[in-house]
Amino acid sequence: MTSKPLFKVLTPATDAQATIHIWFNDQPLSVPGGRSVAAALLAAGVQRFRATPVSGAPRAPYCMMGACFECLVEIDGMPSRQSCLVTVKDGMRIHSQEGARDLPPSSDMNPLENAHGR
C-alpha cells in the first residue's frame, strides 16, 4: 500500500509539523503534520490515492493546487475530497476513493458536509 516515498520533507520540523498519526485504508500511518492530506500521504509513500470512475485506472495527486481532481480520497466518511486542499489532522480516517462516489439514500439527507464548512 505504501512504498519508499518519492518525496522528502525539506523544511526542519516545527511543532506544527510534528509527526501525527492517521489511518489510510484502515492501516495506521505516521505522517508529518502541518500540511495537506495529499502532501502528508505522499511523504508517507502512498502512491495510489484513487481509482478513476471510468476506467478504474490508479491515480495520484498531480497539480497539488485544487485544479486537477486527481487526489480525491474519502476523509472521515466524506467521499471525493480534494486531499490537496484539506489540512491533515491527527486521527483522520482516510480511504482511497474507489471510482465514483456513492450518493446518500434519498431518506438520509443530513447536512454532514456543509457542517464541515467546505
Add this chain to the structure above:
Amino acid sequence: MRGHSVDSPDVLVVGGGLVGTAVAYGLAREGAKVTVLDQGDGGFRASRGNFGLVWVQGKGYGLTPYARWSRSSSRLWPGLAAALLEETGIDVSLKQPGGFHLCFSDEEMAEREKRLSTLQTELGDEYPYQLLDARELRERIPTVGPEVIGASYTPMDGHVNPLKLLRALHEAMQQRGVTLVNGEEIGRIVPETNGFAVHGKKAVWRAPKVVLSAGLGNRALSAQVGLHAPVAPNRGQVLVSERVAPFLHYPTINVRQTDEGSVQFGDSMEEVGYNDFTTADVLSTIARRGVRAFPLLKNVRLVRTWAALRVYSPDGFPIYEQSLQYPGAFVVTCHSGVTLAAAHAMRIAPWIKGGPIPDELAAFRGGRFLAAEHATSHAH
C-alpha cells in the same frame, strides 16, 4: 496558394463545429470532395459548451415542421452513432430511453399538456407522450424530490456525450477525405462565374458550392451571398458536478447524468450579446432547481461551470436555405447542433450534394425574417 490547386474541393464548408462537421461528414459519405474552414481557438464555439440532449419533446410548438424535423433526426440518430463507432471507434454514448420534463407547479403541468397535446394533434401517432402524476413519476424515477408534482415524458428523447460527438465527427469526416483547415478567419465571400471565392487570412479558397455553418458568424457571411440569417447570441449557463454513482437513467430537460457519471445542470436563456461569462445569480438558480428536483444531490460538489452562446434566430428555429441569387451558396444554422446532427449528415448533406430538398425545409427559409422586419417597419 492552396485554394487554387487543381484538386480544389466540390464544397467549402465554413465552420467546423457540430453543424459544419455533420454536413461535411454527410457530404463525404455522398462522395463529395470537401474542405472545412474552421476558426481558431478564440471562436465562441457553442459546440464545446452545449448540454448534450437529443431532444424532441415540446419542440416545434408554433412551427410544426420543426417538430417533424427534430423527430426525424432523433430517428436517424442510432444510425449516425453506429456509423461513427464503426468508422472511428469512438462511442458517443447515445442513449434514447425517453426524457422527462419535471414540473413543480400545476401551471407548469398545464403548460406541458397544452404544448404536447397540440403537437400530437398535428403530428399524430408519430408523437407519443405521457403526463405523469407524482406517484407515477416516482415509480419511474424514485430519486425525484417531494416538490416535484409530476412530469411529462416522451420516449422520443435521449442524450449523448457532445464532446465525443464533436471529436467523432472530426475524425470520421477526415477519414473520408475531408480536408480540415484550422485557424482560418473568413472575411469576404465573392460569387464568381463557376462558384465562390472565399477569402480567408491564410488563402483564397474556391469551390462551386459553399456552405455557411459558421454559427454566429453566419449573420455577416450570409448577406454576401444573397442569404439572410439574422442569428444572435443567446447565453446558456451550465454547471457540472463531480462524478457520482449512477442514479438517473433518463435525461431531463435541465438535469442529466452523463455516461461517465458527472451531473450536468442547465437550461438558462439570456440575451446579453457576445458575453460568454457565467454569473452567480443564474448559476445558483440553476443549482437550486436541480437540488429541488433531486435532493440527494444536495451535498455533491460542483467541479466546473461555464457559459456558451446559442446561435439563435429571431423565432428560435433553424435557417436552411440555398441562395436564389447565387445558387450553390447554402446557409445551415440552428441552436440544436446535437439533436439535429443526424438530420444534417443524412438529410441536409444529400440536398447540398444535389438531391431533392427535404419537405420540412420550406418552413426554414431566412426570408421569413425579412417579411417580419418589413411588417414591423410598417407597424411603426
